[in-house]
Amino acid sequence: MSIVVQNISKSFKTVQALQEVSFEVKEGELFGLIGPDGAGKTTLFRILTTLLLPQNGQAFVAGFDVKEEYKSIRNCVGYMPGRFSLYQDLTVEENLTFFATTFGTTIEENYDLIKDIYVQIEPFKNRRAKDLSGGMKQKLALCCALIHAPKVLFLDEPTTGVDPVSRKEFWEMLKRLKQQNITILVSTPYMDEASLCDRIAFIQNGKIFKIDSPQNIIRDFQPKIYEVKSDDMYQLLSDLKQIPDTKSTFSFGESIHYINEKTEFTKEKLQTYLNEKAHKNLDIQLIQATIEDVFMNAD
Amino acid sequence: MKRFLGFVKKEFYHIFRDKRSIFILFGMPIIQIMLFGFAITNEINNVNIAILDKSNDAETKQLIAKIDASHYFNIEQKLQSDNEIETVFKKGKIKLVLVFEKDFGQKLTNQSQPKIQIVSDATDPNVANTATNYVNAIIQNYIQEENQGNGQQSGLVIDSRFLYNPDMRSVYTFVPGVMTVILMLVSAMMTSISIAREKEIGTMEVLLVSPLHPFQVILGKVFPYVFLSLINATVIVSLGVFVFGMPIRGSLFLLAAESVLFIITALSLGILISTVAQSQQTAMLISMMGLMLPVIILSGFIFPIASMPLPMQIMSNIIPAKWFIIIIKAIMLKGSDFSLVWKETLILLGMTLFYILLSVKKYKIRLE
Structure with missing residues (x-):
């Protein structure tokens, strides 16, 4: 086990940030922590990177205790905090050199590890970090976190504020890193990124309520989901809410995902009901659940 | 050692790429000396x-x-x-x-x-x-x-002599004074700000989660400022000597050694401030209010300590700048050697050790 978390709790003055959180991450696994802002993701990252002490529970990273053996952990992990935290007034190359020296290595020594990522920003190596685009900044930060060949990599919301193309590239890089047998713990508020992880944990209000592979999570989701569209989406939403035994109605882009608690509820019933309400261009599809559906409907 | 040097190199990049730092480091001393030397003076002319x-x-x-x-x-x-x-x-x-x-x-x-x-x-x-x-x-x-x-005598004749400064030149007070203020400013304020900046932009988090020992981080932060403050002290003393005719009657080596001691005192104060300040603004405010004003007002640089009310006089004793001003005035004007300033030196040394110990105690190896 690369990361072991056992009943970790942490509270700040007025907020209970983490409550009895437990999970394990295998070596070489890409583990995703999925949850909204304020769920406790960053606190958990800080505990695991020895920046905060938990009030209760135990945690081990690469076999070292986060409380007692923080020095050993600091030697063998890579950490990329949520906000961009490189030196803005240093160039790309200077930043990378600095972090390499700090960890007692050189760019050349571990160049293989970062090569795929670094070639993309190398043309700008003499540019100051503050003049980079969001996506390039994240790539540079990842290079800096990787330059010392860490055993475990902690990425706290690495793709927040990054354009979709760069996000996609970023995740492809993570997949490649996995092949180097680096354990990666990544957090994200984007549900679509969850399906790219080996396993994910849902976290909300400081609690983890589901841990499994994305495939299993979707497979285990029982309720039927109807994707509904019509010309008057606002009216549609309020009409759907009035159906007896409605479990949830969530807007997903241009459509509404509708779930009814009763198993005997059918597409036909929904169709008849909405036709009575005189919706134009009505379109109802029974669809496969997404990670987001599962998260939104979690109890 | 290589890690440390890498860190110091990074600090120099920060300093030389920030126009404000450069101005405070090199513009301020010259401007202050010129201001005090030519504009702010108690002497009258014409x-x-x-x-x-x-x-x-x-x-x-x-x-x-x-x-x-x-x-x-x-x-x-x-x-x-x-x-x-x-x-x-x-x-x-x-x-x-x-x-x-x-x-x-x-x-x-x-x-x-x-x-x-x-x-x-x-x-x-x-x-x-x-x-x-x-x-x-x-x-x-x-x-x-x-x-x-x-050939007549009329009553009382007073023959007054002003020792060490017969012409009562104000340059003799302001050169030591400005030097003290500048060294305090550069050393304490700049270091506390530069450490607070790392916290503010989040790089402190990354530095903590690295094999660098926290003290290596602090030493790396402090080292460039020792160097730059020494250059500053040299510039101020040279301006005093060559432009305003200030004498150095004592040993130049002793003067340099005492300056290094005071720089370290100021730096340890800066580190202490940075252990409490979470942002650059707080660091700057604490340095300004907590250091600059007392240095200017309570150190005897502008207002004579002897004529202050007793509580202020007692308070002035905890201002390191007061002792440093006494020391450099003694060395530059009276030509005193170490045997005459050892007491003040010891006080400064004690203060420095106290600040360092306190910083070490307050220093966090984690975020809270």
């Missing part, structure tokens, strides 16, 4: 005065010529009556009027104590005070010379 000579004899003419000859005063006007005194003051150009009574010369030779009235415009008390004193001195001097010429 004060415009008027004369009301009711006697108009050889003695008064001689005395007036003597006053006019000094570069302190410039006789602008001769008045005819007492009524005019008020008018010239109201116009504002004349700062002082000298009134000789009738039969001044006669009384002087008769030994019957002639009177001179000095009227000054005290809307600016400093100028009024200094100008009056200067006029007084010139007159005293004149009367003494007269008496010696006559």
Whole structure:
């Protein structure tokens, strides 16, 4: 086990940030922590990177205790905090050199590890970090976190504020890193990124309520989901809410995902009901659940 | 060691790429020295005065010529009556009027104590005070010379000597003063700000989660400023010596060694501030309010400590700058050697150790 978390709790003055959180991450696994802002993701990252002490529970990273053996952990992990935290007034190359020296290595020594990522920003190596685009900044930060060949990599919301193309590239890089047998713990508020992880944990209000592979999570989701569209989406939403035994109605882009608690509820019933309400261009599809559906409907 | 050097190199990049840092580091000392040297001074020059000579004899003419000859005063006007005194003051150009009574010369030779009235415009008390004193001195001097010429002695003669600074030049206080302020500013404020900046932009998190020992981080932060502060001290002392004619009567080596000690004191204060300040703004405010003002007000640089109320006098003892000013004044002006400043040195050393210990105790190896 690369990361072991056992009943970790942490509270700040007025907020209970983490409550009895437990999970394990295998070596070489890409583990995703999925949850909204304020769920406790960053606190958990800080505990695991020895920046905060938990009030209760135990945690081990690469076999070292986060409380007692923080020095050993600091030697063998890579950490990329949520906000961009490189030196803005240093160039790309200077930043990378600095972090390499700090960890007692050189760019050349571990160049293989970062090569795929670094070639993309190398043309700008003499540019100051503050003049980079969001996506390039994240790539540079990842290079800096990787330059010392860490055993475990902690990425706290690495793709927040990054354009979709760069996000996609970023995740492809993570997949490649996995092949180097680096354990990666990544957090994200984007549900679509969850399906790219080996396993994910849902976290909300400081609690983890589901841990499994994305495939299993979707497979285990029982309720039927109807994707509904019509010309008057606002009216549609309020009409759907009035159906007896409605479990949830969530807007997903241009459509509404509708779930009814009763198993005997059918597409036909929904169709008849909405036709009575005189919706134009009505379109109802029974669809496969997404990670987001599962998260939104979690109890 | 390689890690440490890498860190120091990074710090130098930060300093040299930030225009504000460069300005505070190299612009400020020169500007301050020039300001204090040329603009802010208690000495007076070319004060415009008027004369009301009711006697108009050889003695008064001689005395007036003597006053006019000094570069302190410039006789602008001769008045005819007492009524005019008020008018010239109201116009504002004349700062002082000298009134000789009738039969001044006669009384002087008769030994019957002639009177001179000095009227000054005290809307600016400093100028009024200094100008009056200067006029007084010139007159005293004149009367003494007269008496010696006559072979007569008249009452009490005061012979005052100003040791170490016979010309009462203000440069002798402001060079040590400015040096102290600048070293404090550069060392304490700049380090506390630069550490707080790492916290603010989040790089402190990354540095903590690295094999760098926290003390290596702090030392790396501090080291460039020791170096730069020393350059600053050299610049200030050289300006004082070569531009304003400040003497260095004691050992240059001792002066340098004491400066290094004070720089370390200031740096340890800066580190202490950074252990509490989470943002650059807080660090700057604490340095400004907590360090700069006491250094300027309570160190004896501008206001004499002996004339402060007792609580302030006691408070001044905890200001490191006070001790440093005493030390450098002793070395530069009195030519004192170490045997005369060891007590102050020991106090500074004690303070430094105290700050360092406190910082180590307060230093967090984690975020909270």
